[in-house]
Amino acid sequence: MIVRTIESKNYLNFLTRVKEVHLSPLFCELNSAEEKLLNMLAPSWSSDTKITVLKAMGLDPDISHSTSHRLLKSLRLKGFIKLLSEERDTRVKYVEPSEKTEQFFTQLGQCLRRAVKPQAEVALTS
Numbered sequence: 001m002i003v004r005t006i007e008s009k010n011y012l013n014f015l016t017r018v019k020e021v022h023l024s025p026l027f028c029e030l031n032s033a034e035e036k037l038l039n040m041l042a043p044s045w046s047s048d049t050k051i052t053v054l055k056a057m058g059l060d061p062d063i064s065h066s067t068s069h070r071l072l073k074s075l076r077l078k079g080f081i082k083l084l085s086e087e088r089d090t091r092v093k094y095v096e097p098s099e100k101t102e103q104f105f106t107q108l109g110q111c112l113r114r115a116v117k118p119q120a121e122v123a124l125t126s
Contacts (some may be wrong), residue, residue, distance in 0.1 A: 004033070007060065010086045010115050011114050011115075013116075014111055014115035014116075015110055017046060017111035017114060018108060018111050021104075030104070033063075034071055037056075037068070037071050037072070037075065038061065038080060038097075038104070040059040040060060042088070042097075047096050051092075051094060052094055052095070053072060056068065057069055057072070059077070062080055074094065078100075079100045080098055080100050080101045080104070081097060081101065082095075082097075082098050084096055
C-alpha cells in the first residue's frame with residue numbers, strides 16, 4: 001500500500017479542484033495550449049513587464065511563431081487577452097491580460113488555497 005505524504009495529498013486535491021475550474025462554463029473553452037501560453041505570459045504580467053506580441057510568440061520554443069500567433073488570436077477572440085498599441089509606434093502591440101484571465105488565475109489560486117487548507121488545519125490540530 002502506498003502511503004501518501006501531505007504534499008502528495010495536497011497536489012492531488014489541487015488537481016481535482018483545477019479540473020472543476022476547467023469544466024466551468026466560463027473557462028471550458030480554454031484549451032491546454034492556450035492555457036500553457038497564458039501561464040507563460042503570467043510572469044511578465046505579475047512583474048508589470050510589458051510583453052509585445054512578437055516576444056509572446058517566441059515564449060515557447062516548442063511551437064512555431066505562426067502557431068503562437070494563432071493561439072494569441074484565439075485567446076483574444078475568447079476574451080482572455082487584449083492587445084494594446086504602443087503610443088509612439090502603433091505597429092507594436094502589447095499583450096495584456098483581460099478581466100477574464102484575472103478571474104481564471106483567481107480561481108486557480110483559490111484551488112491552491114483550498115487544496116492546502118484542509119491539510120494545514122489537520123496538522124495544526126495534531
